[in-house]
Amino acid sequence: xxxxxxxxxxxxxxxxxxxxxxxxxxxxxxxxxxxxxxxxxxxxxxxxxxxxxxxxxxxxxxxxxxxxxxxxxxxxxxxxxxxxxxxxxxxxxxxxxxxxxxxxxxxxxxxxxxxxxxxxxxxxxxxxxxxxxxxxxxxxxxxxxxxxxxxxxxxxxxxxxxxxxxxxxxxxxxxxxxxxxx
Amino acid sequence: xxxxxxxxxxxxxxxxxxxxxxxxxxxxxxxxxxxxxxxxxxxxxxxxxxxxxxxxxxxxxxxxxxxxxxxxxxxxxxxxxxxxxxxxxxxxxxxxxxxxxxxxxxxxxxxxxxxxxxxxxxxxxxxxxxxxxxxxxxxxxxxxxxxxxxxxxxxxxxxxxxxxxxxxxxxxxxxxxxxxxxxxxxxxxxxxxxxxxxxxxxxxxxxxxxxxxxxxxxxxxxxxxxxxxxxxxxxxxxxxxxxxxxxxxxxxxxxxxxxxxxxxxxxxxxxxxxxxxxxxxxxxxxxxxxxxxxxxxxxxxxxxxxxxxxx
Numbered sequence: 001x002x003x004x005x006x007x008x009x010x011x012x013x014x015x016x017x018x019x020x021x022x023x024x025x026x027x028x029x030x031x032x033x034x035x036x037x038x039x040x041x042x043x044x045x046x047x048x049x050x051x052x053x054x055x056x057x058x059x060x061x062x063x064x065x066x067x068x069x070x071x072x073x074x075x076x077x078x079x080x081x082x083x084x085x086x087x088x089x090x091x092x093x094x095x096x097x098x099x100x101x102x103x104x105x106x107x108x109x110x111x112x113x114x115x116x117x118x119x120x121x122x123x124x125x126x127x128x129x130x131x132x133x134x135x136x137x138x139x140x141x142x143x144x145x146x147x148x149x150x151x152x153x154x155x156x157x158x159x160x161x162x163x164x165x166x167x168x169x170x171x172x173x174x175x176x177x178x179x180x181x182x
Numbered sequence: 183x184x185x186x187x188x189x190x191x192x193x194x195x196x197x198x199x200x201x202x203x204x205x206x207x208x209x210x211x212x213x214x215x216x217x218x219x220x221x222x223x224x225x226x227x228x229x230x231x232x233x234x235x236x237x238x239x240x241x242x243x244x245x246x247x248x249x250x251x252x253x254x255x256x257x258x259x260x261x262x263x264x265x266x267x268x269x270x271x272x273x274x275x276x277x278x279x280x281x282x283x284x285x286x287x288x289x290x291x292x293x294x295x296x297x298x299x300x301x302x303x304x305x306x307x308x309x310x311x312x313x314x315x316x317x318x319x320x321x322x323x324x325x326x327x328x329x330x331x332x333x334x335x336x337x338x339x340x341x342x343x344x345x346x347x348x349x350x351x352x353x354x355x356x357x358x359x360x361x362x363x364x365x366x367x368x369x370x371x372x373x374x375x376x377x378x379x380x381x382x383x384x385x386x387x388x389x390x391x392x393x394x395x396x397x398x399x400x401x402x403x404x405x406x407x408x409x410x411x412x413x414x415x416x417x418x419x420x421x422x423x424x425x426x427x428x429x430x431x432x433x434x435x436x437x438x439x440x441x442x443x444x445x446x447x448x449x450x451x452x453x454x455x456x457x458x459x460x461x462x463x464x465x466x467x468x469x470x471x472x473x474x475x476x477x478x479x480x481x482x483x484x485x486x487x488x489x490x491x492x493x
Contacts, residue, residue: 001364001368001392001393001394002314002316002317002392002393002394002395003360003361003364004314004326004353004357004360004361004395005314006312006313006314006326006328006353006354006357007312007351007352007353008271008310008312008330008335008352008353009269009339009348009349009350009351009352010350016264017264
């Protein structure tokens with residue numbers, strides 16, 4: 001069964017007010033967007049002179065200029081390198097400064113032990129020292145104390161001897177120390 | 183032309199109130215219908231006589247203003263209100279035909295060109311066409327095509343535009359009547375025909391067993407001296423047309439003849455048609471199709487075309 005639905009006009013119904021309302025809403029949205037675009041356009045337009053200035057400045061960045069006069073000669077460069085090597089050699093040792101070493105030894109030495117001599121190679125970080133005491137036990141304690149000290153990588157008893165100056169009962173230890181990191 | 187996306191904009195049963203305007207040659211009828219409690223109620227109806235004749239000759243330039251002026255008292259009742267406006271065109275001024283096509287034109291443009299070519303009767307300019315496919319019968323596509331002089335449609339649109347209005351529907355009165363009484367036809371079943379007699383024309387629609395319109399005929403009518411209604415002349419011509427339809431194809435039949443006419447014409451018409459239809463003749467009353475008057479004092483005898491187009 002068929003109902004006739006021919007029409008010479010464009011049909012619309014009660015949804016027309018809603019459709020019209022939607023169209024108005026769209027129109028307002030488009031207007032708002034348009035205003036936003038215009039505002040942005042004006043703002044960008046104001047930024048143009050600053051941007052042009054920045055661009056001009058960027059265009060003027062100086063190029064690398066050639067060095068005036070002659071370059072450094074090979075001989076001069078070699079001499080400079082040698083001097084630099086010497087300077088580097090002055091403080092390139094692995095050892096401690098003498099006051100630092102003495103401070104360590106002072107803390108490690110038990111009472112009754114005295115330092116007779118000290119030789120330090122700051123380049124290699126090595127020290128040879130001679131200590132003496134009236135008692136062997138004091139020297140043994142010193143050795144144990146030095147070995148415990150993390151500041152010394154290696155402690156070596158090279159020689160043990162009687163004091164040469166004739167003092168009776170004085171014993172001397174000859175020690176080699178390998179210093180650790182300061 | 184009917185397109186599927188346009189279908190969604192068709193007024194629905196709840197889309198009331200609706201103002202229907204039915205145009206004739208010498209009169210214009212208006213009816214306002216409101217939908218309430220699942221039934222349509224006629225709030226008021228009005229008949230406006232026209233002292234200038236419409237649709238029988240090409241329209242003159244001032245006719246839109248004239249028509250707008252005649253519409254003014256009617257439309258003044260609905261000022262500042264949102265309502266649906268639908269217009270029924272007189273059937274004799276319209277060309278309507280049901281085509282049986284082995285192959286249907288594809289696309290809206292092709293369909294429009296086909297209808298314009300088939301429905302054009304002369305070198306008239308601006309013929310407006312519309313159509314509807316109604317399914318298949320005996321392997322052929324049935325296409326209802328209607329055409330109307332575009333100049334007259336422009337006049338009507340302009341007259342409404344003067345009042346700030348646009349019609350959501352402009353169509354032939356026969357199709358509105360057919361839809362209005364559709365449930366009555368369906369309840370009766372089988373093929374049938376509706377003869378509608380308006381004050382200045384008569385119209386015939388014949389449908390098949392599937393309730394699809396198959397034939398549309400209409401003619402202007404002017405009463406002769408001493409003639410009250412076109413009963414005899416119309417009955418003769420309707421009988422002839424129905425017989426030619428029935429005998430022009432296999433399985434065609436008209437089981438019931440439905441009559442619709444102004445109340446004062448009905449007795450004479452019923453008598454004339456009953457004699458020719460061998461009794462299978464049913465007089466239709468708009469009230470029987472569900473229309474009721476909301477306030478009796480505003481209702482004159484129902485103008486079927488105006489009421490049907492406001493449905």
